[in-house]
Amino acid sequence: MSIKERLREAMDAKGLTIKALSDLSKIPYRSLQNYLRGEREPNAEALVALSTHLNISIDWLLTGKGEAAGVEKAQPANQEQHFNQSDLKLLELLNQxxxxxxxxxxxxxxxxxxxxxxxxxxxxxxxxxxxxxxxx
Known part of the structure; x- marks a missing residue:
């Protein structure tokens, strides 16, 4: 299964449309369309936003391993996850x-x-x- 398929699965599990996910995550509608068509892959910031708003792990979205779509992360919902610049750079490189x-x-x-x-x-x-x- 590809990133676009896992993203679609996670959106379906949450009952979200592209527009709803765009509004929720602040990822442009067009970017989400491109991810779902397989024309582009999410950058580091988009991966973090998707992980947060779909309650999926970045590892799962990228590789299919780890937590599946719709499974709540162990981290409490009211606690934000913080990434430093090094983390974001690593995600950006991995995404490429x-x-x-x-x-x-x-x-x-x-x-x-x-x-x-x-x-x-x-x-x-x-x-x-x-x-x-x-x-x-």
């Missing part, structure tokens, strides 16, 4: 890549996070083992 390259980068980032989590668990287990060894 081909979908397969984005998927590959996402898989690499997920693998890196799994390694970090495993290293943390290993350190915790090692510390627990040392404590047990020293008490016995």
């Amino acid at each position: 890549l081909e979908p397969e390259v984005r998927k590959e980068l996402l898989r690499g980032a997920e693998e890196k996070q799994r390694m970090i989590d495993m290293e943390k668990q290993l350190k915790e287990l090692s510390a627990a083992f040392d404590r047990l060894k020293n008490t016995g």
